[in-house]
Amino acid sequence: MTDKEERPTPKPSFEIRKKQAAKGWPEKPDLPKQPRRRSPHLRAVESIHQKSRQQEPTDWEPPVKRPAEQKSKDDFSWTKLQVPPPPGGQSLGSNGSRSAKGAKFDKPPETPEQTPNIKKDSGRKERPRRSPEPTPKPTPRILYLVRLVIFGIGIGAITGTILSVADPANQQANTSQANPTSAMTTARPNPTEMVDLKAKIAEVLKPAAKFQAGVFVVDLDNNTFVNINADTPYPAASTIKFPVLVAFLQDVDSGKVSLDENLILERKHLAQGSGDLQEQPANSRHQAWVVAEKMMIISDNTATNMLIDRLGGLEALNQRFQSWGLTNTKFQALLPDLGGANLSTPKELTQLMVMIEQGSLLSRRSRDRLLDIMQRTENRSLLPQGIDKNAKIAHKTGNIATLVADVGLVDLPSGKRYAIAIMVKRPRNDQQALELVRQVSRTIYTHLSPGSGQ
Numbered sequence: 001m002t003d004k005e006e007r008p009t010p011k012p013s014f015e016i017r018k019k020q021a022a023k024g025w026p027e028k029p030d031l032p033k034q035p036r037r038r039s040p041h042l043r044a045v046e047s048i049h050q051k052s053r054q055q056e057p058t059d060w061e062p063p064v065k066r067p068a069e070q071k072s073k074d075d076f077s078w079t080k081l082q083v084p085p086p087p088g089g090q091s092l093g094s095n096g097s098r099s100a101k102g103a104k105f106d107k108p109p110e111t112p113e114q115t116p117n118i119k120k121d122s123g124r125k126e127r128p129r130r131s132p133e134p135t136p137k138p139t140p141r142i143l144y145l146v147r148l149v150i151f152g153i154g155i156g157a158i159t160g161t162i163l164s165v166a167d168p169a170n171q172q173a174n175t176s177q178a179n180p181t182s183a184m185t186t187a188r189p190n191p192t193e194m195v196d197l198k199a200k201i202a203e204v205l206k207p208a209a210k211f212q213a214g215v216f217v218v219d220l221d222n223n224t225f226v227n228i229n230a231d232t233p234y235p236a237a238s239t240i241k242f243p244v245l246v247a248f249l250q251d252v253d254s255g256k257v258s259l260d261e262n263l264i265l266e267r268k269h270l271a272q273g274s275g276d277l278q279e280q281p282a283n284s285r286h287q288a289w290v291v292a293e294k295m296m297i298i299s300d301n302t303a304t305n306m307l308i309d310r311l312g313g314l315e316a317l318n319q320r321f322q323s324w325g326l327t328n329t330k331f332q333a334l335l336p337d338l339g340g341a342n343l344s345t346p347k348e349l350t351q352l353m354v355m356i357e358q359g360s361l362l363s364r365r366s367r368d369r370l371l372d373i374m375q376r377t378e379n380r381s382l383l384p385q386g387i388d389k390n391a392k393i394a395h396k397t398g399n400i401a402t403l404v405a406d407v408g409l410v411d412l413p414s415g416k417r418y419a420i421a422i423m424v425k426r427p428r429n430d431q432q433a434l435e436l437v438r439q440v441s442r443t444i445y446t447h448l449s450p451g452s453g454q
Contacts, residue, residue, distance in 0.1 A: 191223045197447045198226045204439050211433055212425040216346040217444055218354055220417045226444075230347035233328045234423040235340025237398030238274075238299045239405045243329060243344075243352060245373070247311055247320050248292055249366040259289040263306050273336040275300025296373050296396060301335035308334065324361065326352060340402055346421040349407040353419040357409055370394075371409065381434060382406035383420065386441025388413070401428045404437060414450045 197217070205213050205228070216230035251257040262285040270278050277286070277300050291307060294300035311317060314331040321329045326348045332341040355361050356370060374394035383395050383406040395408025407421040422440055426433035 191218075191225055194219070194224045194226050194447075197444065198228065200443050200447060201226060201228055201440055204443055205436070208432070208436050210427065210430075211436055213436065213440070214346040214421075214423045215440060216350040216421050218350055218419045219448060220354065220357060220419065227347065230350070230421075231328075231345055233343040233345055234405065234425060235337070235400065235403045236329070236342045236344040237337065237340070237400045237403055237405055238335075239349060239396055239398035239407050239421075239423075240329070240331065240337075240342050240344060241295050241299065241304055242349065242374075242396045242407060243321055243324075243326065244304060244307055244311070244317065245292060245296055245370060246352065246356065246361060247317055248288075248307055249362050249370055250320075251311065253363045253366050257288060257310065259287075261288050262286065263288050263291055263310055265302070265306060266309075269302055269305040269309065271301035271305055271335050273301045273338075274298060275302050277302035277306075293373055293376075297376050298378055299397070304335045324352065324355070338400055340400060344423075346405075346407075346423050349421040350419045353407060353409050353421070357417070357419065374408070382437045383408050383410075383422070383441045385438040386443075387445045391445070398423075402426060404433045406437060406441075410445065412445075412449060416448060416450070418444070418448055420444060 194217075201215055205211075212229070212232075214229040214232055214234060215226065216228075217226040219225070248257065252259060265277065265280055265282060265284045265286060267282045270282075272278065275294060275298055277291070277294060280286070286306070288307075288310070291300075291303045295303040295307060308314060308317065308331070311320075314334070318330045326344070329344040329348050329352075330342070332343070333339070356367055359367060362370065371394045374396060375392065377395055377397065379397045379399075382397055382404065384393050387393060387410060390413040392411040393408045395406055398405040403423065403425050405421070405423040409417065409419050411417050420441070422437050424433045424436055
């Protein structure tokens with residue numbers, strides 16, 4: 001319809017036409033009925049419905065039966081549906097006639113729309129069904145027996161532990177382990193002196209009347225010993241570095257000192273004599289274990305003073321020596337002690353070596369460190385000269401103008417082991433004192449070696 005075309009005027013209502021007729025107006029003819037305008041969407045929907053009606057089947061076809069194993073739970077079974085017969089004793093068949101009593105209704109023809117839909121979606125999620133818990137199997141009798149045996153073993157172990165703790169003999173053994181010195185004393189036979197060896201040593205010392213010698217030897221296999229002036233205090237010289245190393249390793253075992261910590265070299269530590277740390281600048285840092293090695297291997301006096309300071313000073317070390325039973329071993333001056341103020345005895349130095357060998361003061365690891373470092377002592381002019389090359393010795397020497405000394409632990413090729421300390425006072429720098437120490441060392445080694453006829 002264009003803009004120029006006249007639009008049809010709407011048909012007046014009944015009341016308006018009635019008034020117009022009363023006035024004598026002629027009635028307007030009815031306009032042709034305009035077709036109803038439909039939207040494109042509506043027309044598309046009607047077209048789809050019309051096609052679907054044309055495609056509907058005219059003849060009913062029974063649904064294809066699936067195999068019995070493929071049937072779902074939602075299938076409706078007509079064969080299982082039983083309907084009670086009417087009162088006449090007959091039932092209706094598919095053609096409406098009466099059949100025999102108890103007959104089943106034939107399945108009526110179905111269409112896809114008439115197929116029953118038993119299971120409907122209710123809009124709620126189905127709860128997952130919990131699988132039934134397995135029924136516990138009865139426990140066999142053999143399992144009860146095994147459990148009973150295990151229970152009995154446990155009860156026996158607990159009872160044995162309680163009885164062993166309450167046993168006085170076991171308590172005594174634990175006390176011995178807590179006190180290694182007492183355990184060493186009780187486990188070994190009573191110490192006896194080797195008279196024949198003592199006579200041999202006296203023969204060696206007799207011509208050297210100008211020297212004052214002290215000798216103490218302990219055979220670690222049978223706890224026999226030799227004591228010649230061994231209780232007399234002598235100037236310790238550098239042999240006192242041996243108990244300093246023991247104290248240092250004790251603090252390492254207790255965690256008070258670390259092997260890799262740095263020690264500061266202060267001016268008060270500088271000392272003349274043996275060693276090369278005196279050539280290092282003040283306030284330089286050095287690893288603690290390196291300092292301990294220098295103290296023993298090259299007998300560094302400056303390194304000794306650094307460790308003394310780190311361990312608490314002279315008095316703290318003296319108290320430590322007293323706790324070990326070394327009543328005559330004491331510090332009275334820092335190193336170098338050229339005047340011989342620091343003291344010890346051959347017997348106490350040997351006893352300290354015996355305690356180290358038997359594990360009384362140090363852990364096994366620290367004991368191995370101590371013996372290893374003492375085996376690398378560079379000065380081998382005293383005790384090592386009296387033993388064979390196949391034997392091993394861990395020792396520490398001491399040498400000042402008025403004294404020569406050496407303390408060590410000797411391992412013979414046969415496996416025998418003995419501890420020894422020799423200290424000799426001498427006229428100033430008399431070299432014959434060194435030879436005397438070598439002769440005594442040779443005499444002891446030869447006597448304790450197998451096949452010597454001891």
